[in-house]
Amino acid sequence: MSGKLEGRVAVVTGGGGGIGAEICWAFAQQGAMVAVVDIEQEAARQVADAIQHSAGQAVAVACDVTDCNDVEQAADQVEQKLGPLAIWVNSAGVSYILPFLDCTEEIWDRTMNVNLKGTFLGCQAAIRRMAPRRRGAIINMSSQSGKVGNSHYAAYCASKFGVIGLTQSLAVEFAAQGIRVNAICPGVVPTGMWDKQIEDYARKRGIKPDEVMSYFESKIPMRRVGTAQEVAHVALFLASDEAAYITGQALNVSGGAVMH
Numbered sequence: 001m002s003g004k005l006e007g008r009v010a011v012v013t014g015g016g017g018g019i020g021a022e023i024c025w026a027f028a029q030q031g032a033m034v035a036v037v038d039i040e041q042e043a044a045r046q047v048a049d050a051i052q053h054s055a056g057q058a059v060a061v062a063c064d065v066t067d068c069n070d071v072e073q074a075a076d077q078v079e080q081k082l083g084p085l086a087i088w089v090n091s092a093g094v095s096y097i098l099p100f101l102d103c104t105e106e107i108w109d110r111t112m113n114v115n116l117k118g119t120f121l122g123c124q125a126a127i128r129r130m131a132p133r134r135r136g137a138i139i140n141m142s143s144q145s146g147k148v149g150n151s152h153y154a155a156y157c158a159s160k161f162g163v164i165g166l167t168q169s170l171a172v173e174f175a176a177q178g179i180r181v182n183a184i185c186p187g188v189v190p191t192g193m194w195d196k197q198i199e200d201y202a203r204k205r206g207i208k209p210d211e212v213m214s215y216f217e218s219k220i221p222m223r224r225v226g227t228a229q230e231v232a233h234v235a236l237f238l239a240s241d242e243a244a245y246i247t248g249q250a251l252n253v254s255g256g257a258v259m260h
């Protein structure tokens with residue numbers, strides 16, 4: 001039985017952890033040849049090795065998505081090793097929670113560089129290679145914070161609103177060339193990013209770290225947080241031919257928390 005992405009070459013930035021790693025697995029299980037791209041070389045290697053051990057096809061590529069040369073070299077390396085790029089997922093991201101007046105220029109720049117510039121560079125590298133073949137699917141990881149502003153989250157929200165603007169603009173510019181560009185807007189998904197921030201979530205709300213989960217659950221209509229696998233299923237759909245008539249969308253995967 002052939003998979004939904006049989007033989008297609010897919011790059012997943014941030015593939016070494018959390019949501020990105022689940023997307024690598026979901027794509028590989030549907031027959032894609034996956035490049036696990038991450039700044040953490042060892043993390044990327046572990047994900048690629050595990051996929052290969054379970055009979056999937058994957059390679060690890062070390063790359064800092066904020067560096068144009070790094071991203072271009074990574075794209076070249078992937079095409080040399082695996083073949084023409086068909087799918088590119090920008091999932092690499094960072095997040096800092098702190099009062100706006102404590103947000104330093106360095107934190108602002110870091111957030112924008114990884115989340116927004118990294119997505120811009122990834123889209124350029126992908127489209128440069130996909131456009132001559134008039135075929136490709138790009139998926140950018142935004143957030144529910146790309147749809148609704150939040151206190152102590154100005155830089156992150158600004159970067160994720162930006163990702164949606166970038167996605168819509170590229171969707172229009174490249175629709176006639178066969179390239180679809182969509183975004184996913186996850187709600188709360190416990191990953192490494194979540195673990196790093198649990199103290200900050202608690203401080204911001206004046207609650208204890210072990211109360212954070214039930215706080216979020218009480219705010220989400222489905223009364224639970226999401227899983228990285230649930231986000232990966234949506235990425236798989238958007239990357240596949242089942243989404244052939246969908247471009248420029250920013251799909252919420254947030255248990256009903258955001259509905260626009």
Ligand SMILES: NC(=O)c1ccc[n+]([C@@H]2O[C@H](COP(=O)([O-])OP(=O)(O)OC[C@H]3O[C@@H](n4cnc5c(N)ncnc54)[C@H](O)[C@@H]3O)[C@@H](O)[C@H]2O)c1
Pocket residue numbers: 013014015016017018019020037038039040043063064065066090091092093094095114118141142143144185186187188189190191192193194
């Ligand atoms: N977890 C959530 O609740 C949540 C919600 C909404 C959106 N998101 C978004 O989903 C994406 C994935 O988040 P996650 O929760 O899996 O985070 P994570 O921290 O578990 O994984 C992020 C990955 O990106 C990599 N990375 C960071 N900086 C990089 C760089 N400069 N170059 C290359 N790789 C880099 C990290 O090494 C890590 O492997 C992010 O864009 C995040 O903003 C997450």
